[in-house]
Amino acid sequence: MDIIFLHDFKVKTLIGIYPWERMVRQTVRIDLEIALPTSRACQTDRIEDALDYALIIERINDILANRHFSLLEALAEHIAQTVLTEFKSPWVKVSVAKLGIIRGVKRLGVCIERKASL
Numbered sequence: 001m002d003i004i005f006l007h008d009f010k011v012k013t014l015i016g017i018y019p020w021e022r023m024v025r026q027t028v029r030i031d032l033e034i035a036l037p038t039s040r041a042c043q044t045d046r047i048e049d050a051l052d053y054a055l056i057i058e059r060i061n062d063i064l065a066n067r068h069f070s071l072l073e074a075l076a077e078h079i080a081q082t083v084l085t086e087f088k089s090p091w092v093k094v095s096v097a098k099l100g101i102i103r104g105v106k107r108l109g110v111c112i113e114r115k116a117s118l
Contacts, residue, residue, distance in 0.1 A: 001091070002036040004051055013064040015075060015098070022068060027099045028075075029107060030060065034083055035091035051087055059086065072096045072110045080114040090116045 009032075012025040034051060041050035060079060069075040076094045083092045097109025 002039045002042065004034050004036060004053065006030070006032040006034075006053065006056065009057065009060070010099075011061065011064055014068045015070070015072065017070045026101065028064075028072075029095075029097045029099055029109070030079070031095040032056070032079070032083070033093040034087070034089045037088045037090060051089070056083065056087060072098065073112070076110050076112045077114075080112055084114060084116045088116075 009030040010027055012027050014025055076096045080092050080094045083089050093113045095111040097107040099107050
């Protein structure tokens, strides 16, 4: 299985259960590992046979700009399902963390792995 990765993607978004979290954007860090639908790009060297990193980032930015999530778990699941369905990946690992939200903790978050439905 061929996997592309995107690590340390930081973006500000509204996320959380507390009233102030619905008004103040927080920085979240996203790490992705995405299985490629095929290994064809390794042989052809063509973007048409690969996953376009820029499109994946654009889609995640769109999600974060237009939706509020209460839980990191829900955000991670939404990203995972988007990658599986829109980008036809057979498997994805998504880590999402809030940064510096609790004193003494650099980041806290969730990591999930999902497979495409057959």
